[in-house]
Amino acid sequence: MLRELYHKAYNTFMLHTHLPTKPEIMSPAGYWPQLQAAIEAGADAVYFGLQHFSARAKVGFTLAELPDVLRTLHRRGVRGYVTFNTLVFDHELDVAARNLEQIAAAGADAIIVQDVGVAHMAHQIIPGVPIHASTQMSITSAEGVALAQRFGVSRVILARELALDDLRAIRAATDLELEIFAHGALCVSYSGQCFSSEAWGGRSANRGQCAQTCRMPYTLLVNDRPVPLGDARYLLSPGDLYVLDHLPAIMQIGITALKIEGRYKDAQYVALTTNAYRKAVDAAWEGLPHQPSPVESLQLEQVFSRGLGDYFITGTNHQRVVRGRSPRHRGVLAGRVVRVLSERVLIEANPELAAAPLKPGDGVVFDAADWRSPQEPEEGGRLYHVIPTRDGLLGLEFANGALDFTRIRPGDLLWRTHDPDLDRAARPFLAPAAPLRRQPLVAKVVAHEDAPLQLSFALRDQRDVCVTVTSPQPLGSAQRRAVDVAYLRDQLGRLGTTPYELVELELDICGNPFAPSSLLNTLRREAVDLLVQQQEQLHRVGTNVAPASRRSVRPYDRREVGVSIAPHLHLLVRTPEQLAAALELAPATITLDYLDLYGLEPALNQIRQAGIVARVASPRILKPHEQRIVHFLRRLDCPILVRSGGLLHALLADEHPPLLGDFSLNTANALSAEIFLGLGLDRITPTYDLNAAQISALAQAIGPERIETVAYQHLPVFHTEHCVFCRFLSDGTSSQDCGQPCERERVALRDERGRAHPVMADVGCRNTVFGAEAQEASRHLDAWRSAGLVHYRLEFVHETRNEVLQVVDRFNAYFAGQISATDLQRQLATLAPGGTTEGSLFVPV
Template sequence: MEAGADAVFFGVNFAAGQGRADGAGFHARAKVGFDAEALPEIMRGLHERGVQAFVTFNVLVFDRELRQAERQLITLAESGVDAIIVQDHGVARLAREICPDLPVHGSTQMSITSAEGAEHARRFGASRVVLGRELSLRDIERIAGATDLELETFVHGALCVSYSGQCFSSEAWGGRSANRGQCAQACRLPYDLLVDGLERDLGDARYLLSPGDLYALHQVPELVRIGVNCLKIEGRYKDAEFVALTTAAYRRAVDEAWAGRPLSVTPAEEQDLEQVYSRGLGPHFMAGTNHQTVVRGRAPRHRGVRVGTVRGVTERGVLVDLSQSVKPGDGLVFDPANWRTPEGREEGGFLYGLWDAGRPLDDDSLARVRPGQTLELRFGRGAVDGRRVRVGDPVWRTHDPTLAARVRPLVEADDPVQTRPVDAHFSGHVGEAPALTLTDEHGLSATATLQEPLAPARNRALDEAQLREQLGRLGGTPFHLRALTTDLQGAGFLPVSALNALRREAVAALTARRGHAPERPTTPALDAALREMPATTPDEDQAPRLHVLVRTPEQLDAALEERPDSITLDYLELYGLKPSVERVKAAGIAVRVASPRILKPTEQNLQKFLLSLGAGILVRSGGLLEGLQAEAGAAELTGDFSLNAANVLTARALLELGLSRLTPTYDLNAQQITELAGLVGPLRLEPVAYGHLPVFHTEHCVFCRFLSEGTDYTNCGHPCESHRIALRDERGRSHPVMADVGCRNTVFEGRPQVAAPHLDSWLGAGLRDFRLEFVHETPQQLRDVMAAHRAYLSGEVSAVGLQARLDAVSDQGLTEGSLFVPHDFGTLDALPLIGT
């Protein structure tokens, strides 16, 4: 607040048994958040200061949690929060039905990258959307010109390498979903790059998926010109100094841009922003695509400011060629690039002295330390092992003790630093009680009236100048006087003490009124929504169907030989789709084409192209699904996992938009899929029974960054068309990487995820449509996987036998992955979420 934020966003935790099934709040900051009991006081304090509160409700909600979610939404609405930020489409709609007066903001985890995506969020109740961080200024401008929804963009802080809402690495490798606020940050781990099966030496780059931090201060004038409604700073797990410095910088930049003045940030202020927390700052995608800059790959953590380069090691310290001045107390780290130190340890510590030619620098000499000098840096005993410091290593200042003093006025302010304007009107008629009315910037007013009437003046009468002087003394309050009007009749007199008392009473009354929670009627809506569900019964006579997704022409050849119930084509190049679609049709097999998971404003013609193929479409983006609403019946549509259907409300709403079937999100385990089938109808779901979990889906192109010197598809030479690459993790597992038509990369889990242990229960629940997805499998592996599933479905082998046959096919073994059901998960007896 003191740094100038117009709004803050945060999560709220509820008591045990009132929140999620795992005991956390419904927000993507699983380790933090305010307690619900403190929310009324928090809201009162924020609103008294004129600051809005946006509460994050930005996780996928499971069927078993819908009742608790409804209760929390009611509490939030009644507490006076100014908006909720929501990822789950069904929950967004439920919130609007519960309280139409509570604004809903579509989270960046809705993966909104186009005007169609924004309109899709509006369909579910959003009045504002937080755009994907991968959009350029031109993309944002195109979206702003095509929708009247409010737009919010991130401008500073940590970047996820994966599109928000489309990352399943934590789910795949830790059983803890990023879509549930439990990100394990697998993107910040080191990987080896395998190119056509051979390890590629990348020099000092090992952190191949760890992006730098977003810094768009210089883009603020353009964002203001475009008409973006809100700029957002990512403060996940940062301290008060980070929040204060970044907020103050962007507050000033917005005010200057709004007033038409140039940005006035100084190099020293920019260095403070880098010092307080930085993995390397840059505008990244907002300034346009340059795959050489988003991921440097040398280190995954805070670096601060580079202050020099190691020149040598002495008996007691380290010789450094300085590029910035340093001083005792600075926290420094010597960056060896961890590829040279497998254990990942870095040397560093707090600097206690500087030496020149073996002599310590005194205070006068320390004050004259400048870039370009070569000095010996010494640390506390045992802090730095010189044997692990090498010539050429960069030296970073990760901590500057003087920074705290510069931020202290904001983080330790006794009186409000940021104040809001008020207009004052003083009414003083001789013989009547004088009154003061204060009106804030939103038109909210409060009036204070003295008990005694205004007496005639004996000497100096009240005038506007005196009133302005006394009534403008608003120090220590949340306000400053903007305008004063008066209604004076007669020559009246009022002591200064009475004027001060009148002012204090009016300020207190206005402050209290601003802090009152708005009255919002709320109505429980879940029961009504659930009663509208059609009754569903399994069709036990329906034969199971296998749907195969292929990604190469060779896999297609094998699939055509095996004749599944349908074939889905998921190709890098669009040009190969038309003849392949015709081949599948000629074989008498149903054919679908897979759409990209992300569609930007310049890629909307893909919709027309996909429709022109005369095939079914596997719909992977909300924006595409929205665009297809005007093409009802033009193609059979199947919704994919990336639509993130995690509960009956979302699944049913998506199915109502013309989908014949829907693949549940990978956040659901096998039992939750069974339960969802009972709620929406088993024939409306198409779970993946065999496939590689798409752990990262990213705008950052690994092919371009590490196999070329180009910046984007126009000059990279398209190595994705001639090479196969994989990322090998620290456990030795290799995870294939594939590019899509938009040059976005998907990193797939190297081990296939199989549903074999759960197929008996799925069939028993009435599920009949199962998809088998292939990534880098050979044609023979595809045949073997299909044959194994057919043997199971025909009763030739058991589920255990199916698992064994699949294990024999896989090069790296199998995983249950996201389908794993914890032993204590229990059952949803009689679906109590429907009951009261």
């Protein structure tokens, strides 16, 4: 007993020593049902989008609905964060500015932003509204946090790929608010660094139109040969995040907010996940041990799960992140098929289901991923009977004709996809007769005989939210029962269906005053009405900048650069064989993008000895404890193609070589371009979310000499912490024990259309999946040259020496006027190993 008391006291001391405030539970809302569920289940804040400029384009509120949304949240003491987290194009900046003004006027507690130009603009226009940096900014280090702070950001939503040690290191280096994802779906790619939807469907994930190509089946090709992987066909489909078991450790770090993913999820999901994290955070804050009950754990898995796990939060283990059996919600594993009879299926039940066993009415599906192709439909339906057998199995019966028993085999897994008990568990949060979640009130009563009675209501957790009402007449002397604490607590505590509960009462009494219950009831109702009104009016701010000053881009004089200037061809190579070809071609520059950064120096010397400018491409991610990369790159003393915001900030901190900002900085408009160029970049490569015409327009807005555009490449469709090499070509869990198959094997992923997409690893063991087809710009080169563009980059992935020579030769012939753009297009189509595509450069009519 003494030991338990000691541990409780110690945990409470440690938590309160490290944390100034309890971490915020932040829940998603696609629309009204989810919003109401989040409120009742105990969310501190709700995040939601509008129908434009939101990374979940299929859900959201209208601008007209926004004031009512925020009033609903504020009267319940819940903060409302508006997701404004897409890249914004130049022609949309004025609309975006007007939307920001309306968001501020409606009373938003914060906006969540991806585009650095929009962050800068919002900081000017609505300085009273906090700006949160979206996880789409790909922030993985204290340097990335510091860069975001330059744009006016007050909170950073960190990447989901960070471990506890990473979070500690970032927390130690910044006072900015830090938010992490705690529960829900994981993207296989770093958020903001996925271009698969753009490349293969013209739908930008950075614009809210993710096509979920990561959830498709792929065949692993090693040295062009398929490798059997059994049931692991969904090579890029990770499980879902779950960090309840790590909340005490997370809270000790000092994380500001815990985010539950799921703006596409239903109200049941929002209710049950919010309630689970509410209870766990409250318990951990009080230093109490808390684990969800077996039933609650099953509910979290049942309501939505591709397989719950802590994944990156506990460090790297590439064997766990992607199971690969299925890409969709499966619910709870119920058992495995043992025998199939003519009208019944016998299964061995999953013992973990003992707390909520199978029963009639449950929905189930038979999973035959071991032997059935992904295109075949699955068997499943509602259970009609569940009959235990003598040998410990369960006999499952279904309605007549519901299943084709010939399509079920022993060994198939059985999943419970729906449990009616889940509906009952969530129902109290979805349509309560009275508010489940109430705000604690402190009442103060001044009751003096021969003076008006004063009643004050204040929120216990927000004392500046306070109202006072006064009786119209002085109180008389009591003949029978005078005012006392018990009487007032009874009368003032009758808060019924209001969103409040009385938790404290302070009484200042003088004489023997009498206050009739009718008076107290009237004053209580008046005070509640005023309190609701005050909460609704909180957080409304004005705008600060006139519309004309929304953008601060310098005007570009088209006479500065003309078509007559000779184009500069820049080559990016990834293998020694490609470098040998590039050296023969003598381009303006050669950029090295090698797996082994520390083997670069001999290659750099080769380039310099050939009289060619040598450049190095940086990794796209910089994590804590990887600062050695910064020092190494600076020491190379050559121009750096910067792919990470954190790395950019780190390089700017000291004397540095010339810096060029690559596509991964997601420069989508002239405003963000000017911001990055103003930080010290010599040139930028626009985000691959821009089409060819938008690149021309950007060149005319900021000056074409400040842009380096990519005219040939295999688009980097996924950039992922998950290592395909380690997961499928080794038994290891990380680079420490995987044997480095990435250094020996040539790997690609073949999709259902037969295209083989190359996979390469970088110095941090992160994988990039490249598009199979070469994206080339021949259709747009004439327009680009007319716009004054002079810097063109050609990038190679798995091309051979001969292929590099031929591709570059064709571009040189075009720029020399020897062939037309149409000739170039036709010849490239025969040269590129996987064919060619216009890809993200396509300009819609």
